[in-house]
């Protein structure tokens with residue numbers, strides 16, 4: 001066993017040298033070796049990552065509201081996920097149910113007419129609005145009137161939402177994306193925060209005006225989505241050697257939106273600061289974990305907006321929401337993996353959200 005650990009450490013040292021780690025005075029900042037209860041070695045290696053590690057657990061505790069009998073339904077958050085089409089019904093479900101499991105009072109899904117019965121059948125807890133339409137189901141001459149109806153229906157609810165999640169399982173149909181662009185413009189006019197993920201990022205990368213300069217917009221790109229954003233906005237390739245600086249510059253170039261760059265560590269920037277969340281997650285990369293994260297960030301962002309003045313945080317609420325959402329998602333993933341190992345699925349991680357939050361921030 002010792003021999004095996006020795007060889008892992010040698011391989012890691014070699015890898016760090018390849019990354020230029022020898023130039024760093026403090027090599028322990030490049031490699032963190034953790035021995036868990038089962039003396040299983042896990043290694044978390046950052047690319048020369050100078051982003052400051054956020055005090056994620058303290059932030060999570062400070063923005064989670066207390067539970068008491070004076071509160072009414074809705075005060076702990078009303079979230080709406082705009083996503084779900086003929087192809088994808090899992091992603092909006094994962095996002096919306098995660099919001100509820102973390103503690104939001106109401107969780108809506110605004111999806112296509114085809115997707116709605118399927119999503120409703122997954123859970124009676126979700127409020128599902130079959131409003132959106134894809135091109136194949138609308139005649140050309142009806143498009144304008146359909147778009148007007150969609151917007152009017154969503155507008156009835158808009159001011160009641162504490163946060164929108166735009167994009168999980170939305171698909172890329174051009175007519176549908178036009179309708180979602182209109183929804184985003186209205187949300188912005190009503191000062192409703194938006195977490196933009198998945199196909200919402202495909203939309204925004206081609207229509208930066210929808211979020212540019214909006215401080216309540218949060219973008220949560222994965223590797224591919226981040227690459228497309230960097231190419232479009234900064235007109236260059238992703239540079240991992242200067243990862244945090246490039247992230248800061250990207251967020252600032254889009255007018256101070258907050259970007260949560262998902263990966264081995266999650267890096268977060270609002271164009272002024274960069275923080276990272278590196279607490280150990282799971283080595284399982286099953287699809288849907290980003291969807292949990294989007295629902296989770298939406299809830300914490302809504303909570304942070306309500307509490308931020310009282311707690312005197314120096315970071316803005318979108319940063320706080322991202323840090324808390326990332327930390328909780330990673331902890332839940334690690335608990336689920338402890339139990340299910342290779343068979344860990346997104347639904348297993350969702351089942352661990354409540355226990356993870358309770359471990360970090362007990363109810364009373």
Ligand SMILES: NC(=O)C1=CN([C@@H]2O[C@H](COP(=O)(O)OP(=O)(O)OC[C@H]3O[C@@H](n4cnc5c(N)ncnc54)[C@H](OP(=O)(O)O)[C@@H]3O)[C@@H](O)[C@H]2O)[C@@H](O)CC1
Pocket residue numbers: 088089090091092167168169170171197198199222223224225287288290291
């Ligand atoms: N159950 C459901 O309904 C779910 C629905 N979802 C919904 O699907 C929609 C599209 O989202 P997406 O994530 O599939 O698109 P995108 O990011 O372009 O990835 C496509 C391909 O890129 C690659 N790739 C990915 N990561 C990489 C990495 N780190 N490093 C390297 N390569 C990487 C990988 O390609 P491969 O390895 O197969 O070549 C991957 O297959 C969106 O609406 C989303 O919400 C999902 O949420 C999942 C659960």
Ligand SMILES: Nc1ncnc2c1ncn2[C@@H]1O[C@H](COP(=O)(O)OP(=O)(O)OP(=O)(O)O)[C@@H](O)[C@H]1O
Pocket residue numbers: 198221222223262263264265266281282283285286287288289290291292293326329330
């Ligand atoms: N290599 C990794 N090690 C640990 N955690 C990771 C790693 N990559 C991603 N994660 C975590 O998994 C979560 C989802 O990130 P991921 O990159 O899988 O998103 P995604 O591709 O959008 O997922 P989805 O399948 O839902 O679309 C994030 O919270 C991130 O911290």
Ligand SMILES: [Mg+2]
Pocket residue numbers: 197198222290291
């Ligand atoms: Mg995704």
